[in-house]
Amino acid sequence: MTKICSFFPEFKSVIKLIIPNSKAEYFLLFLFIILYYPLGIYLSLNTDIIDEKYVFDLYFSFDNAVNMYYGVRGQETHPLSYTFYLPIRAIYLTLDYFSYNSKIFTLFVTFLCSALISYSNLFVFKYLKNIIKLNVKYCYSITLFYAFFSGNIILSFTPDSFTFTLFLLSMNAYIASYLITKNKILSYGYYLVSGVLIGGQTITNLSKVLIPVLFEKKLVKKNLSYFLKKISLLSLIFLIILILIPYKFNLYSFIANNVVRQRVFKVKDFSIFDSFISYFFGGNMLLPSLKIDNSPWKWITHQGIYLNFYNSTYQYIFVFSVLGLILWSINKNIKNKLLWILLLSWGIDIFLLIVFKLSLNESFIYGGHFIFVIPLIIGWLFYKLKNSFQKILNYILILYILILIFNNGCRIYQFIQLAEYICPNP
Numbered sequence: 001m002t003k004i005c006s007f008f009p010e011f012k013s014v015i016k017l018i019i020p021n022s023k024a025e026y027f028l029l030f031l032f033i034i035l036y037y038p039l040g041i042y043l044s045l046n047t048d049i050i051d052e053k054y055v056f057d058l059y060f061s062f063d064n065a066v067n068m069y070y071g072v073r074g075q076e077t078h079p080l081s082y083t084f085y086l087p088i089r090a091i092y093l094t095l096d097y098f099s100y101n102s103k104i105f106t107l108f109v110t111f112l113c114s115a116l117i118s119y120s121n122l123f124v125f126k127y128l129k130n131i132i133k134l135n136v137k138y139c140y141s142i143t144l145f146y147a148f149f150s151g152n153i154i155l156s157f158t159p160d161s162f163t164f165t166l167f168l169l170s171m172n173a174y175i176a177s178y179l180i181t182k183n184k185i186l187s188y189g190y191y192l193v194s195g196v197l198i199g200g201q202t203i204t205n206l207s208k209v210l211i212p213v214l215f216e217k218k219l220v221k222k223n224l225s226y227f228l229k230k231i232s233l234l235s236l237i238f239l240i241i242l243i244l245i246p247y248k249f250n251l252y253s254f255i256a257n258n259v260v261r262q263r264v265f266k267v268k269d270f271s272i273f274d275s276f277i278s279y280f281f282g283g284n285m286l287l288p289s290l291k292i293d294n295s296p297w298k299w300i301t302h303q304g305i306y307l308n309f310y311n312s313t314y315q316y317i318f319v320f321s322v323l324g325l326i327l328w329s330i331n332k333n334i335k336n337k338l339l340w341i342l343l344l345s346w347g348i349d350i351f352l353l354i355v356f357k358l359s360l361n362e363s364f365i366y367g368g369h370f371i372f373v374i375p376l377i378i379g380w381l382f383y384k385l386k387n388s389f390q391k392i393l394n395y396i397l398i399l400y401i402l403i404l405i406f407n408n409g410c411r412i413y414q415f416i417q418l419a420e421y422i423c424p425n426p
Contacts, residue, residue: 014175014190017126017174017175017178018123018171018174018175020122024136025122025125025126028121028122028125028143029118029119029121029122030118032114032117032118032121032122032147033111033114033115033118035118035147036113036114036117036118036152036153036156036157037110037111037114037156039153039156039157039412040107040110040111040113040114040156040157041107041110042416043110043157043416043419044103044106044107044110044157045103045107045425046420046424046425047416047419047420047423047424047425048423048424048425049305049419049422049423050064050106050109050110050157050158050159051064051065051068051102051103051105051106051109052064052065052423053065053069055302057304058302058304058305058422058423059304059305059306059415059419060154060304060305060306060307060362060364060365061304061362061365062158062160062162062365063160064158064159064160067081067085067088067159067160067161068088068089068092068105068106068109068159069089069092078161078200078201078202078203079199079200079203080196080199080200080201081161081200081201083200084164084197084200084201088109088112088159091105091108092105109159110156110157110159112159113155113156113157113158113159113163114156114157116163116164116166116167117152117155117156117163117166117167118156119167119171120152120166120167120170120171120372121143121146121147121152123170123171123173123174123372124142124143124146124170124372124375124376125139125140125143126174127173127174127177127178127376127379128142128143128375128376128379130178131174131177131178131181131338132376132379132380132382132383133383134379134382134383135390137394138379138382138390138394139379141394141397141398141401142375142378142379142382142397143375144401145375145378145397145400145401145404146371146372146374146375148401148404148405148408149284149285149367149371149374149404149408150283150284150285150286150287150404150408150411151283151284151285151364151367151368151371152166152371153287153408153412154287155367155368160365160368161201161202161368162365162366162367162368162369163368164201165198165201165202165205165368165369166367166368166369166371166372168194168197168198168201169198169205169208169345169369169370169372170372172194172198172208172209173341173342173345173372173373173376175190176212176341177212177338177341180212180215180216180217180337180338180341181338183217184217185216185217186212186213186216191209191210191213194209195209195210202369204348204352205348205369207348208344208345208348211341211344211345212341214344215337215338215340215341272354272357272360274309275353275354275360275361275363276354276363277309277310277316277319278307278308278309278310279307279360279361279362279363279364280353280354280363280364280366280367281319281323282310282315282318282319283307283364283367284364284367284371285318285319285322285371285374285404286310286315286318286319286403286404286407286408287307287407287408287411287412288307288308288309288310288311288315288411289307289308289311289411289414290305290306290307290308290411290414290415290418291305291306291307291308292304292305292306292418292421292422293306302422303422304422305415305418305419305422307364314403315407318400318403321396322374322378322400325377325378325381325393326374326377326378328381329377329378329380329381329384330343330377332380332381332384332385333380333381333383333384336380338380339377339380342373342376342377343373343377345370345373346370346373349366349369349370353366378397381393
């Protein structure tokens with residue numbers, strides 16, 4: 001109990017870590033909100049793509065209507081999402097009771113999404129500046145590179161669990177890594193709160209909360225009894241959470257449902273390579289072209305917006321060059337425990353979606369579980385390079401940013417056109 005209660009004095013120091021603590025950080029936060037929110041405003045007022053009721057999978061298999069108006073309920077993969085969405089649903093019911101225009105609620109929700117993604121960008125900047133301790137100009141370059149990722153742009157107006165998860169996972173990565181660099185051991189209370197928030201959103205992300213345990217000071221000194229004790233207590237805490245929540249987690253149903261998803265989304269001429277390059281990894285940076293198509297689910301009769309595979313050489317060059325930088329960084333930092341925290345976290349998603357082949361066709365939407373890792377790994381590459389090579393890599397990043405702005409700008413314009421076509425605001 002003492003260990004758990006130790007979280008409360010730790011709470012103040014955690015708050016100090018996550019809030020902006022300089023004019024530059026406040027500037028970045030508001031800059032990103034100004035960058036993202038106008039898109040959410042336009043889509044909210046001119047289309048119903050975000051808030052169409054009783055409709056599923058209008059774009060990329062996101063379930064906006066369920067999250068906004070009802071909350072995710074009765075799903076093994078999202079055990080506490082219904083509870084987390086209650087405050088948002090309460091705002092909707094209040095506005096609806098007083099007969100306010102429903103678009104007011106949509107504007108509120110899209111602002112919340114923009115703020116969460118903007119804060120995720122800020123956590124990346126903080127990590128680069130306070131943990132890797134890069135030159136601030138390189139921190140700006142890497143953060144801007146990340147800010148124009150297509151995954152961030154889409155999530156900035158998408159009220160889905162992935163938006164909240166991206167915020168929480170990037171925050172957790174920053175806090176845990178920062179405290180480990182200070183040779184501090186995270187309290188049981190911290191793991192408890194993080195486990196409830198992150199694992200409650202998506203159960204498979206619960207394991208990511210435990211990864212920092214492997215790299216804490218006592219474990220690094222090979223204190224096996226400490227490791228076993230902490231893992232046992234943490235497992236007991238999370239088991240109690242799962243037992244006490246209103247919805248009991250059903251492991252058999254979880255596996256069975258995902259087997260069904262694998263069969264539904266299995267199409268001809270669709271490979272792991274296509275999924276990884278065009279959707280899972282590449283698509284979350286550089287958005288492919290879009291199309292209107294039928295949902296793979298037979299019970300969904302309406303059409304939605306879906307992704308094509310890459311059809312341009314520059315897109316493949318971009319994706320493979322970024323992948324090359326990531327592999328180079330891993331090679332340079334192979335003994336870096338902070339890098340391994342990021343890699344193990346990302347490895348869970350790669351295993352589930354690529355190796356286990358869950359939801360290959362919709363693997364783009366899972367970017368909210370890992371895309372923040374990409375700029376941080378590149379940041380560690382900067383850390384290992386000499387000044388002259390850092391400058392060259394910075395110029396490459398600037399080129400990447402221009403490519404992202406051009407490509408994703410064109411794709412978002414296409415997205416707006418398709419949204420106005422299939423879901424016009426009457």
